[in-house]
Amino acid sequence: MNRVAILALKDLKLLYRDKAGLFFTFGFPLVFSIFFGIIFAGIGEGSSKMRIVVVDEDHTDGSRAFVNLLAESEELDVEEADRATAADLVRRGKRVAYVALPKGFGEARERMPWGAVPRVETGIDPSRKAESGMLRGVLTKYGFEGMTAGYPDPAPMRRQVTAIRTELLNTTQEKTAASNDGATFLSNMTMFLDHLDTFLAALPSAPDGTRHGGLASDERASGGFAPIRIESVPIASERATPTNPYAVSFPQGIIWGVLGCAATFGLSLVTERTRGTMVRLRSAPITRVHILAGKAGACFTATVALTTALLAVAYFFFSVRPDSTFKLAIAVLSIAFCFVGIMMFLSVLGKTEQAAGGIGWAVLMGMAMIGGGMVPVFIMPKWLQNISDISPVRWSILVMEGGIWRGFTFGELLPWCGLLVGTGIVAFAAGVVVFRRVEGG
């Protein structure tokens, strides 16, 4: 048998016989996945602000006021951009949706409740039904809010009424002058408009309530009136939402198993040195490359086996169905490659088992904390989400989710996989260099 395989099998056998190590490698990630899957089932993504892009194509006071209203909202995290950029951000999953205010939005909004209802366009992945529904609700809410906010100031409305009145008078005088009922109609119209003028004049100049005309916004809404017309523009998206909470929690749990493998095998290399077995291995007619390759092979095999086992549990017991098994396989292999390299590097940082264990877990925990291994990235604060991009844990979760539910194309998946593999190569090479120096000879 190949000597690398002999060494790898030895390490796998030792892992299998170390019950505590076996639990923390295989059992703990499963418990983690199920536990957080249950928790996330009750939370969902709605617990944080929805990140959207607003496209103001109208550039009027009215459209600006609406943009400001959205920016100050509690539900939305708003960024402004042009339509192309906004669509791209949504397509790439950087933002949940975009809201475009087309030409005429401000004027239509100022004429409310007369005239055409102001129109907005939302760009969102049709499959993101939850976010889509939420966004419609939020836009409707702020549509009402903006409208009722205009009522307390009667001046614009008065201007509109006066303008309409003048227009009506001119039109009706011309069209009804020749008819029999023309004089009566004109008299009635004049009387109605005079009464309306009297009513508007009686309005307070700056009232603070939201009620107007005996109807609250919600009451109007329930009556079927829409303060804003929302037209959805489907984005050919490329992103999807998780099919269930376990599609989020299992990648996280798996990452813990992967970290456990890296820590376990990294420590085992130090143990070989401190307990003397490294001397015996090196006295055999094998090279250091054999020894390191054996250790790496065992770590790689354990990582892939762990990931496969947990994904199988997720598939059969928690209905987590990957979008693409092939892409998921590429992701898993890339992750294993990356963390084998990291394992190798960590294993040579400490001279004693305590030092190596401490350093290893400190580094791996740090990666997990900022990379979404503890809590999903989407419920992290924005600044932490940005930092998380430097963590291999984040990349790993992303590529796994890419194969499970994000619907990554190869173009989206492979760069991340390349990053993982590249990191693995660099870390492995660094580990080998230090190992040669430590082992001498």
Add this chain to the structure above:
Amino acid sequence: MLCLTRLCKSYGKIVAVDDLSLELRSGEVFGLLGPNGAGKTTTVAMAMGLLKPDSGSVRIGDVGSPDAASVRAMIGVAPQALALYDDLTGTENLQLFGRLQGMSRESLRKRVAWSLAFAGLTERASDRVKTYSGGMKRRLNLAAAVVHDPPVLLLDEPTVGVDPQSRHAIFKGIEKLRDDGRTIIYTTHYIEEAQRLCDRVGILDHGRLLALGTVEQLIADYGGKSVVSAETADGAIRIETDEPMAEIARVQQKRDVRSIRMDRPDLERVFLNLTGRHLRD
């Protein structure tokens, strides 16, 4: 069979081995005797090819340096630390080390059985090593060194921390290996082990080889005379002599002797005379 030529090795400012040269004859047991820190383990590591000397060279017979993996196959090593996997059984440990040596399945099966019998562990072969006593682990450590039937053995303090029964078993095993014609380097700081097992002994201190020869030669050259000590009615007397038995007889004839004792020179005395220190200082 094993030739170390002018080996030097330093760790920073600390000189571990200083210009050490040795040539082991085929089939002899060579003892490297010295206190802790004398440079014994460093010498063994260089002889195994695990440690690169700052200068000097190591050769195994006519085949070359142990830097080459194929040459290392001729060496069996029992490191000072117990180089065993606690979670594997005795058999599994031996099988692992045998496979790494490239042994065939049939040869491995026979040699594992032989090695277990050699170590007196056949009955415990299927138990995990972590259930073994310290002495059993030491014996298995030695068995792992011989499983691939190497002509050269490097045994680095193979009896450290074992009970007298296991020590005796290890001695018997090494004597058997010597009788089989293997060349053995045996490092120790126990005088009695060197005297019992070694055909020749090199005395090492601060990385330097102070003396080399058979035990008898070393004692003759560096041990000094025998000492006869006696308690008499006239007080204590101490006499250095080359003929201690005759001296004892003379003392007993002339004086009222209450107690008498004779100390022949041994390797401890040799070491004391060479270094001014006792071996265990």
